[in-house]
Structure formats: structure tokens, C-alpha cells
Amino acid sequence: MLKVRDIGKSFGEFAAVNGVDLTVGKGELVAVIGPNGAGKTTLFNLITGQLKPDRGRIEFMEEEITTMPPYEICKKGIARSFQTANIFPRLNVFGNVQVAVISQQRKSNTLFHPAQGMAVEETNRILENLGLSDKALETAGSMSHGDQRILEIAIALGNDPKLLVLDEPTAGMSPEETDATMELIKQLAEERGLTILFCEHDMDVVFSVAQSIMVMHQGRTLIQGKPQQVRESEEVMKAYLGEE
Amino acid sequence: MLMHMMNWKSYWVLGAIFIVLLILPPVIPRFYTYIMALMFVTGLLAMSLNMVVGHGGMFQFHHAAFYGASAYAFALILTKTKLPLWVAFFAGPVLAAALGFLIGLFCVRLTRLYFGMLQISLGSLLWAIVFRWYDFTGGGDGLYGIPMPPFISSLKGSYYFILIVVAMCLAVIYLIFKSPFGATLLAIRDNPARCEAIGINVRRHQLAAIVIATFFGGMAGVLFVVLERSVFPDLLFWVLSLEIFIMCLLGGWFTFLGPMLGAAIIVSLRTFVGIYTEYWTLILGVMLILIIFFLPEGVMGFVLEKFSPRVSGPRKGGTE
Numbered sequence: 001m002l003k004v005r006d007i008g009k010s011f012g013e014f015a016a017v018n019g020v021d022l023t024v025g026k027g028e029l030v031a032v033i034g035p036n037g038a039g040k041t042t043l044f045n046l047i048t049g050q051l052k053p054d055r056g057r058i059e060f061m062e063e064e065i066t067t068m069p070p071y072e073i074c075k076k077g078i079a080r081s082f083q084t085a086n087i088f089p090r091l092n093v094f095g096n097v098q099v100a101v102i103s104q105q106r107k108s109n110t111l112f113h114p115a116q117g118m119a120v121e122e123t124n125r126i127l128e129n130l131g132l133s134d135k136a137l138e139t140a141g142s143m144s145h146g147d148q149r150i151l152e153i154a155i156a157l158g159n160d161p162k163l164l165v166l167d168e169p170t171a172g173m174s175p176e177e178t179d180a181t182m183e184l185i186k187q188l189a190e191e192r193g194l195t196i197l198f199c200e201h202d203m204d205v206v207f208s209v210a211q212s213i214m215v216m217h218q219g220r221t222l223i224q225g226k227p228q229q230v231r232e233s234e235e236v237m238k239a240y241l242g243e244e
Numbered sequence: 245m246l247m248h249m250m251n252w253k254s255y256w257v258l259g260a261i262f263i264v265l266l267i268l269p270p271v272i273p274r275f276y277t278y279i280m281a282l283m284f285v286t287g288l289l290a291m292s293l294n295m296v297v298g299h300g301g302m303f304q305f306h307h308a309a310f311y312g313a314s315a316y317a318f319a320l321i322l323t324k325t326k327l328p329l330w331v332a333f334f335a336g337p338v339l340a341a342a343l344g345f346l347i348g349l350f351c352v353r354l355t356r357l358y359f360g361m362l363q364i365s366l367g368s369l370l371w372a373i374v375f376r377w378y379d380f381t382g383g384g385d386g387l388y389g390i391p392m393p394p395f396i397s398s399l400k401g402s403y404y405f406i407l408i409v410v411a412m413c414l415a416v417i418y419l420i421f422k423s424p425f426g427a428t429l430l431a432i433r434d435n436p437a438r439c440e441a442i443g444i445n446v447r448r449h450q451l452a453a454i455v456i457a458t459f460f461g462g463m464a465g466v467l468f469v470v471l472e473r474s475v476f477p478d479l480l481f482w483v484l485s486l487e488i489f490i491m492c493l494l495g496g497w498f499t500f501l502g503p504m505l506g507a508a509i510i511v512s513l514r515t516f517v518g519i520y521t522e523y524w525t526l527i528l529g530v531m532l533i534l535i536i537f538f539l540p541e542g543v544m545g546f547v548l549e550k551f552s553p554r555v556s557g558p559r560k561g562g563t564e
Contacts (some may be wrong), residue, residue, distance in 0.1 A: 049440075067443075071441075071444055071445045074441060086433075086438045086441075087436070087438065088431045088438065089434055090430070091430060095431075099428055099431040100443075102428065103443045104443065108425065109428075109452070110424045111419075112423060115424065126430070155438070158442065159442055
């Protein structure tokens with residue numbers, strides 16, 4: 001479904017991503033792991049168009065998306081969440097998700113029809129799925145950090161994506177929140193048949209849910225394979241596990 | 245459609261205000277009728293600016309350029325051509341929107357402050373043209389005694405005309421505010437990067453908002469000429485831009501009607517305090533400081549918060 005081939009991106013002298021390969025098959029739950037500074041977030045920004053790669057090629061559903069702007073990549077069916085809570089702070093929770101659903105329905109430019117009654121059903125379904133229903137009318141910016149992260153995922157779901165990209169969905173969460181969020185992600189993958197690509201620096205979390213794991217180190221891909229394979233890889237041991 | 249979207253109470257309140265405004269002119273002195281009409285015109289101008297500033301989060305620093313350009317277009321067509329009134333009437337806003345498109349095209353490529361700086365320079369260019377082109381625009385003197393058709397040539401006539409046009413404009417602006425377009429604009433204001441990631445072409449959306457806002461700004465410019473029957477370069481001077489920016493801030497730029505209230509406050513200050521001292525801006529300055537410290541959401545934001553518990557928790561299905 002998603003194929004990343006040998007992409008690279010430098011910021012000045014620093015090669016943040018330098019030769020990354022990644023394959024995500026339909027329906028898979030794929031994790032990217034690597035220590036802080038390995039280039040995970042940069043990789044995700046390259047995939048969803050926030051950054052343009054210096055070299056390499058990204059394909060989604062047999063179509064090249066390497067140089068597309070973020071909004072077009074989104075329309076192709078890739079939605080994402082960000083590492084820091086990246087929401088619409090002055091809108092309420094319902095409005096946060098509704099804007100995404102309206103965009104998905106290609107109605108963002110409608111001028112003379114009240115938005116109030118639009119996309120209500122879809123939005124409510126997503127909020128219910130993610131346990132945000134009772135907070136629907138709260139102003140998003142005043143919610144707890146954990147809730148804002150969940151809202152992030154809800155906004156991404158509003159685009160009804162084929163591929164969901166989650167950048168450290170559990171960053172800054174307590175252990176209980178982390179477990180609940182991973183449970184939620186697993187459930188989304190199973191119930192909606194979503195393909196999910198996420199990154200994490202907490203190893204335990206990753207090995208318990210991911211079907212395929214790509215290990216990044218200093219901007220490069222070390223290996224991509226099944227959890228068992230990755231666990232047994234000597235290279236990974238040396239580069240990553242040895243450090244912790 | 246409008247009735248659909250507001251609750252009955254606010255519908256009645258607005259209706260009552262409108263009726264009061266309709267019956268006022270015969271019972272109040274001429275001067276007050278004039279001041280009120282001026283408030284409507286300035287209010288519409290501030291409301292149009294707020295579409296991009298408060299709702300769109302863009303630093304539209306030189307909105308008066310479009311207002312003035314439209315006023316001049318209207319005045320020039322009326323004095324120098326034989327085109328019918330309605331053509332002149334729409335030519336102003338259409339020209340303003342076209343200029344908004346041209347200037348906006350460059351501005352939306354820049355972020356925040358740079359957007360504002362570029363707009364000031366391009367807007368000032370328009371001002372310079374009007375100011376220097378003496379033969380055509382009357383230069384620093386402007387144009388006076390622009391002929392108006394009989395139905396708006398009296399003060400009462402123009403008052404009613406302005407009242408009705410402004411009311412219609414506000415209704416349309418409200419519809420846009422509450423539409424998916426408006427909701428998306430609010431989202432862009434809050435977080436443009438996130439908006440790109442949910443499939444919205446942010447620059448195109450912002451540009452569309454600028455075009456719409458400058459159209460209504462142009463509408464205000466035309467109405468100003470209807471009221472004053474004159475145009476002068478100050479209409480597109482940057483000082484006026486700053487003033488309408490302050491109106492939005494003062495009234496509350498995250499509210500819908502706030503800028504209208506801000507305009508009313510500033511017009512009153514200028515008129516009534518201006519009688520006693522030419523340093524009325526001093527009082528405005530002090531007021532602004534107090535408001536920024538104590539009412540960061542502006543006067544309207546404060547009033548809504550006090551009297552309507554539902555303002556921050558919008559109605560079912562609302563976006564803001």
C-alpha cells in the first residue's frame with residue numbers, strides 16, 4: 001500500500017533521514033522504532049508532505065506522492081496525527097472532528113449552507129468510538145493532554161483514511177493512558193480494517209501490537225521485519241537495544 | 245435559513261433592534277441620524293475586516309485600501325460616466341475584491357507578520373496613486389458634491405438605504421460565518437498546519453476569504469460615499485486601517501458582532517469626545533490598554549460570556 005524507497009532529507013549539514021526504506025501492506029499495523037533523534041518524525045513528515053524529500057520516492061496505492069502538498073496527500077487517503085497535540089484549540093471537540101469530516105466530504109468551500117447540521121452523524125460516530133462523546137461541547141484547548149492526543153486521532157479519522165499515520169501517539173502519556181491508547185489503536189485496526197503506521201520509542205509497547213517493525217538508527221533503516229525477526233537481529237541489538 | 249440557525253431569542257432581539265433603528269430618524273436630531281449611519285458604514289467595514297482577521301487569523305493590516313478604492317471607483321463612475329447607479333454601486337465592491345485577489349495572491353504566500361508588512365506596502369501604493377493622480381482622482385483634495393439620485397439624496401433617504409444594505413450584508417456575512425467555509429476558516433486560524441493535514445488547501449481558502457472580505461469592505465466604501473457624497477485620500481490611508489483593526493480588537497474579534505460594537509465605540513469617541521479635545525485618541529489609548537488587560541476577548545466577548553453561559557460551549561452541532 002505504502003512504499004518508501006531510499007528517501008533522504010537534510011537540514012543544512014545534518015542528514016535527518018538518510019536512506020530509509022519502508023513497506024506497509026494493506027491492513028497491517030506497522031511500527032517504526034528508533035531512539036530519539038533517529039529521524040522518525042522527519043520520516044513521517046516526508047510521507048505526509050509537511051516536508052519534501054531531497055531524494056528517493058514515495059508511493060501510495062501505486063501512485064507517486066513524493067512531491068505532493070499535504071492536503072493532496074490527505075485526499076489520496078493518508079491522514080495523520082502529530083507528536084505534539086496539534087488540534088484546533090478554540091473550536092470545541094465536535095467542531096475539531098467535524099471540520100475534518102466536512103473536508104473529507106469535499107464541502108469545505110460551501111458558502112451558503114449552515115455547517116451546523118452537516119456531517120453530524122459521522123462526527124458523532126467517531127467521537128463515540130474514541131470515547132469523546134461526553135466531551136463533545138468542551139473547548140478543545142482546555143482539555144487534558146491525554147484527551148487532546150485522543151482528539152488528534154479523532155481528527156485524523158474524520159478524513160476516513162485508508163492509511164492512518166500516528167506520530168508517537170502515546171508521547172507524554174501516563175502508563176495507564178498509554179495502555180488505553182494502544183488498545184484503542186489495535187481496536188481501530190481490527191474493527192475498521194485500517195492500515196496503521198505509527199512510531200514509538202517505547203519498545204514494549206511496539207512489540208506487543210505491531211505486526212511489522214522497521215528499525216531506524218541515525219536516519220537509516222536498519223531492518224524491517226516481523227517482531228520476532230527484529231528481536232533476533234544482531235544489528236538491532238548493537239545499535240538500539242544495547243543502548244538501553 | 246437564517247431563522248433556522250439562530251435561536252428564537254436572538255432572532256427577536258435582532259428584530260427589535262432593527263425596528264428601533266427604522267423608526268429612530270424622524271424622532272432624533274439630524275446630527276444623530278448622521279452619526280448612526282456613519283456607525284453602520286464603519287461597522288460594516290470593521291465586520292468585513294474581521295472576517296479575515298478574527299475569523300481567518302490573517303494580518304490584514306491595510307484593509308482601508310480596498311474600502312477607499314471602492315469608494316473612489318463609485319465616485320468616479322458617478323461623476324465621470326453616464327453609467328447607471330447600480331453599475332457604479334457594484335463596480336466598487338467588485339474592484340475591491342479584484343484588488344483583494346491580486347494583493348492577496350502575494351500575501352497568502354507569506355506568513356503572519358510578513359503578510360501584514362507586504363499588505364501595508366501594496367496598500368500604500370494604491371494610496372500614493374490616488375494621492376498623486378491629481379487630474380483623475382482630485383489628488384489630496386478628493387472629490388466633492390458627488391451627485392446622488394433623489395431616493396438617497398436626503399440624509400433620511402441615505403440612512404435607510406445604508407441601514408438596509410448593511411443589514412443584508414451582515415446577514416450574508418453571518419451565513420458565510422456559519423457555513424462549512426466559515427468553519428474551515430476558523431480551523432485555519434487556529435492551526436493552519438493541521439488544516440493542511442486534513443486535506444484543506446489553506447492558501448486557496450485564505451485567498452477566497454480575502455476576496456469575500458474585501459468585497460464587503462468595498463460595499464462599506466460605496467455606502468460611505470452615499471452618506472458623505474465625497475471621497476478623499478484619507479479613505480485609503482494606513483491610519484484608517486489601524487483604526488478599523490482597533491475596532492475589531494476593541495469589540496472582540498472572536499465574536500461575530502463585536503467589530504460592529506467596536507466601530508460604534510470609536511465613532512462615538514471621535515464625535516463626542518472629539519468636540520472637547522482633539523486628543524480623543526488619548527482616551528482611546530487608555531481604553532485599549534484597559535481592555536487588553538481586563539477584557540482580552542473584547543467588549544462583546546465579555547458581554548457574551550456574562551450573559552450567555554452557552555457561548556463557549558456551542559449549540560449542538562456548532563463549530564464555535
